[in-house]
Amino acid sequence: MTAQSQPVSQQETNVHTISQQQIQASVDNYQNSVSDVWYLKTIEFGEGDKRRTTKIITQNFNGPCSFIAICNILILRGALEILPPERKTVSYEFLSQLIAEHLLITCPDVDISAALEIMPCTQKGMDLNPLFTGAKSFRPNGTGGELKLFEQVGIDLIHGWLVDPESPEAEAxxxxxxxxxxxxxxxxxxxxxxxxxxxxxxxxxxxxxxxxxxxxxxxxxxxxxxxxxxxFLDSTQSQLTYHGLFHLASTTKPGALMALFRNLHLSVLYKRDTPEDTSLYNLVTDYIFLNEPSIVWERIEDVQGSMSTFVDSSFIKSSPAGGDFAGQTAEEALRAAEMEQGEFYPSDPADLALAQQLQAEEQEGARREREWYAREKERRRLEEVQKQQEKEDYKQRRGKKEKKECIIM
Known part of the structure; x- marks a missing residue:
């Protein structure tokens, strides 16, 4: 290879590298800008005369599940109200101000300055240390301020990662x-x-x-x-046991809204205030379901989540359009399906051309959204696994170090 040909190859490589870096930077900037705001989804909530229309906060990218769970519980309780009604997005600053006002009104003895200092920690995730012997038992890490925030806003923080007292692992x-x-x-x-x-x-x-x-x-x-x-840890990687699930189902009061820790994630847990339904439900806040009005809750039926069922605001099993028709009404989905099968013929050629164009755009948009969601879900899973592994590695190293320091020479 001559001395003159090497810079040309290097230049081509640099151009390619810069292009890839620019693409990644654009993606990062887009994710950061989108993660600054959270979209609102309109649902129906409440039993009987208490039923009302409200908006919940959806989680996009690797959003702050702890903070969003707190806000959604207060919204469903009627303690927070998102105004104006036509509002479509909210930000952390907007919601933190609502929570501060709520604390001022309901808890005048609370140190608002201290609460506002704690709230940003909920954006980055909480380092929770659950006890395997109590559903409401967590040992605080650091100052324990995040746990205090749940207490201040009157929200029970629970988990179902409980050991069965009759199991072989209980003694250890x-x-x-x-x-x-x-x-x-x-x-x-x-x-x-x-x-x-x-x-x-x-x-x-x-x-x-x-x-x-x-x-x-x-x-x-x-x-x-x-x-x-x-x-025990290897067999309960979902951080929920059947003993814990049965315990939650039997001890949770009807009408209760609580924050459930599971799978390194905090979600809203709800038990209906009706004797006909004693199931436990998780509020579905994934942004991918923003335009799926029939997917509001997830009925918890096993510890792995493989048998869980999506239901709508009336707790009826979901029948979402899904696929290329996700987010459309039943009539729109039916018409789109008929067009796909060649059974629907608009009387006006212009209408046909417009319908075909809209259908193509919707299909392409749905395809991209599904691909993005699959990639994002996998990325979030790998991030959480890596965080958990780093945490365990650090504790193991710390344990070894403390052990060595205790050796008497």
């Missing part, structure tokens, strides 16, 4: 109780076994093995407890 979990302590115990067991525990507990030599290292009774008990706890 009774020694740690909360998630952070469980992770620390696993890190300590890994230190005792010289790094073999976290990789695979089957690699740990057993007592009968000739190559088994000598463990003290305390160390062996620690390894056994860590093994049980890790088995």
């Amino acid at each position: 979990i009774s020694h740690t109780e909360d998630y952070d302590s469980a992770v620390m115990l696993i890190a300590e067991a890994d230190h005792v076994t010289k790094g073999r525990f976290v990789v695979n507990d089957s690699d740990i030599p057993q007592a009968e093995s000739s190559k088994s290292p000598v463990y003290s009774d305390e160390e062996r008990a620690k390894i056994e407890n860590a093994t049980s706890i890790r088995r």
Whole structure:
């Protein structure tokens, strides 16, 4: 290769790199601008004479689920009102001002300045440490200000990541109780076994093995407890157990609106105030369903979410247009389907051309929206998994460091 030909190739590479960087920058700028505001969705809420039309906040991109959950609960309770009625979007500044005004009226003893300092933390997600022995039990991390905010606005923060007292893991979990302590115990067991525990507990030599290292009774008990706890964590990755689900279903009062921690996410949990329906429901706030009026709630029917059912504002099983007809009314979807099958013929050729153009645009828009949602959902999932892994890695490293510092030479 000559000295003159190399800069040309390098120049082409730089042009391509700059182009890719510009594209990524545009995408980042677009996401940041969109994430600054949240779209409102109109739903019906309430039983009988209390039924009313209201607007809920939808979550776009990796939005602040904690803050949005607080606002949606207060909106459904009637404590916050979004005005004017024709408003389509809201911002953090707009909503935080509404919450501050709500606290001034309902909780005059609350330090509003302190509450306003806490609220921005809910935009970045909350570092929650649930106890596996109590649905309303969380140990605060740091100052615990975020937990205090839920108390100030009168919202119960709950979870269903509960251990069954009759399960084999219950005894081991009774020694740690909360998630952070469980992770620390696993890190300590890994230190005792010289790094073999976290990789695979089957690699740990057993007592009968000739190559088994000598463990003290305390160390062996620690390894056994860590093994049980890790088995519990591996089998409850959705952060909801059937014991927890049954507990929530039996203890949640009819008409209650609470914030549910599950899958590293906070959502609105609701139980209808009617004896005919004792199910638990999650409020669907994904932006992708903004134009799906028949998808408002998700009935929780299993711990993995594979059997959950979408329902509308009347809690009737959803029959969304979906696909290329997502967000359209039943009449619009029927007409679009007839056109697709060649069974609908507008009398005016101009109407036919316009209908075909609109249909093509809607199909293309729906396709792009589905692709974007699939990519965004996967990206958010990977981000949460990475955050959780980083958190566990940090706690394991901290556990090893503290262990080393305690060694007496």
